[in-house]
Amino acid sequence: MAYSEKVLDHYTNPQNVGTLDKSSKNVGTGLVGAPECGDVMRLQIEVDDTTGIIKDAKFKTFGCGSAIASSSLATEWLKGKSVDEALQIDNMEIVEELNLPPVKIHCSVLAEDAIKAAINDYRAKQGLEQLVFEERIH
């Protein structure tokens, strides 16, 4: 299977690889996927106290090139967004941006799930209720 230029670019030069302090109150961590399924994504956001804007985002991913590219792209998109705006990121936007083929759509779903899991973790730390998302099969 040939990869799109954008997937190759994110794979070769991944953006925002790294780890934020997960014990910090302003950091939300989402860990999704499973090693048996061949992909695990960890996505972290750091939210500015006063503005409510995501000022930093980091990821680490075990998975194929499309999974790495999806999480790299997600961190790029997250930075500078408010938490509410971040919730609007839809996996299909990732699919379109990276030209993912149908067999790789699950990578984008995983990235969307990671964003939501990170936000819920952040909300929990802030004493906010958990958001309930539609169950999806991927």
Next chain:
Amino acid sequence: MLKLPVYLDNNATTPMDPRVLEAMLPYFTEHFGNAASRNHPFGWEAEEAVDYAREQVAKLVGADAKEIIFTSGATEGDNLGIKGVYEMYATKGNHIITCTTEHKAVLDTCKHIEKTGGEVTYLQVQPDGLIDLKELEAAIKPTTILIAIMYANNEIGVVQPVKEISAIARKHGVLFFTDATQAVGKIPVDVQKDGIDIMAFTGHKMYGPKGVGAIYVRRKNPRVKVTAQMDGGGHERGMRSGTLNVPGIVGFGKACEICRLDMEKDTAHIKVLRDKLENSLLQIEESYLNGNKEHRLPHVSNISFKYVEGEGLLMGFNKNIALSSGSACTSASLEPSYVLKALGLGDDLAHSSLRFGLSRFTTEEQIDYTIEQITNTVNKLREMSPLWEMFKEGIDINTIEWAHH
């Protein structure tokens, strides 16, 4: 001089040897006859070429030329060998014994037989990939007509104890079929010494052309017959109808001859490079060799790099190095390699595997380049892997409750 891209997927197919191509060329054009045309020189030439190739093929595996039936490849050979015995010996029984790490051409043939009323026992393999001979013998019953166990595995290269298997088959009056696709031409295979009754193999895994293979069918002690799976002109002693692929057969014969004459030299060359590759890659932390190290083809190595996913790993260098992975993402089914899972490997290790298959054309420069590229990519991806970070922090990833999807 380093020649790129590096081809290390020789278990999938080998490049054709230029000597093979040279032998084939005249049979596309000037000697184009049908080997079944008995009444003119065009047919005679073609028949003569086929007879010569049949000798070359037979000689490589210690058979008599009359025992070689040409096919389109090993998948056809597996079908013809197994279904052919099942139908021919239907009055004797309906039970077949095989194992879980066989090629799909054998497994799916067995599944087909089960649907038509046959009974199949699938032996588990041990963690090193070899079958347990005691289990094999215990699985034999009065209705058993065939044991179908591969000579060498296509993913991990382990070589089954063929002589011991055939001795057990003999003792119980059961026929022994082996899919020797990966073994013939690479290691000494001798149907007499090995006690093989039926054997499938193919040209394109041994520097010959694609689309041509053979099945060996024993003619003496015992005389074996297989029911044809295709109706037609009764070619190949009635076991395989269809106009013979003369250029392909000529090339296959030549490939067999070269393998026989050069095997010692080729093996010495390949094994040194394989061992260098393997030893270097096993220096990488948390890398594991899959399959038995001793009983193994000299050109194959299968290694898992824990905490790195196979397809992601391949992507780091697949413009320049051709390899296969046991990762689900590289298969159509999205399931990781069933062969590696049969060894008892966790899915995570199966996802993290690479299969290396060297050839007589592999060079030391290519191996050095491959070692460097893989080492760098594994390190780079581990820096990106949350699982590697957890491992380094001393967290057992098996204790985490993963959300399965």
